[in-house]
Amino acid sequence: MIHKCRNVLSKVSAGDQATVKAAFGDIFDTSGLQQDGREFEPGPDLVACIQARIDAFAEAWSALPGGGKSLLADRASLTTYLRFPIEHHKRIRHSNFIERTFGETRRRVKVIGRFPGETSCVSLVWAVLDRAARGWRGFTMTSKGLRTLQDLRRALLAPPSRLRPATVPTTDSTPETTAA
Structure with missing residues (x-):
């Protein structure tokens, strides 16, 4: 995150750097973040929430030459830690x-x-x-x-296995008989 923040700040004018840095920090601030009246649990919901913030940041600062794109490209690696205990x-x-x-x-x-x-x-x-x-x-x-x-x-x-295959192969419905 430190390197990505520096990367984004390098594409911003000196006058906007303080604002962009604060907005970048707010993306990953999970304190007080709630879902249905309770704090987020680590996992996919928290990751989705932070990735939505990344999207909003990239849209708000779309004028950055490449900064928003690099943030969107690396958002999976930037949110990996959100799966671990808070x-x-x-x-x-x-x-x-x-x-x-x-x-x-x-x-x-x-x-x-x-x-x-x-x-x-x-x-x-x-x-x-x-x-x-x-x-x-x-x-x-x-x-x-x-x-x-x-x-x-x-x-x-041991990732969970699928209960049913995605496609069921079609077979000939005529039973084979063997002579006894």
Whole structure:
């Protein structure tokens, strides 16, 4: 989101940058956002609401040369974090901790130079990610949040299958008989 905001602001005149930056921030502000008198739950409804805000922003600032189009093109990646528990949103919507981990991986790879095999590469990346994960702070784990994460994990690992095929193949209605 930080990079996308900078990208959009680079296409705006200096006089409009404060207004556009505030409007961009309002797109992703989910505090006080309600549906049917209650707060939005993480998931597709919240994603749809924020994507509608992105559409409204792009329409309002359609005079931006390419800024609105790039925002519309990347709206799926900008709203991915909305599927996670609400208490994690402020922490994971920015990519700073991820970029720090990538930087640490690059620094360690430079020392090694060349890996003897895929296993050693994966082991190094795993070690860096494991160490970084221990240092991540600011994630509150509630029972509701853990259920949300389990549901997300389950949906990614075992997506629901269709109950019926989309089209039923037609077969010849004459039964085959075999001689006994």
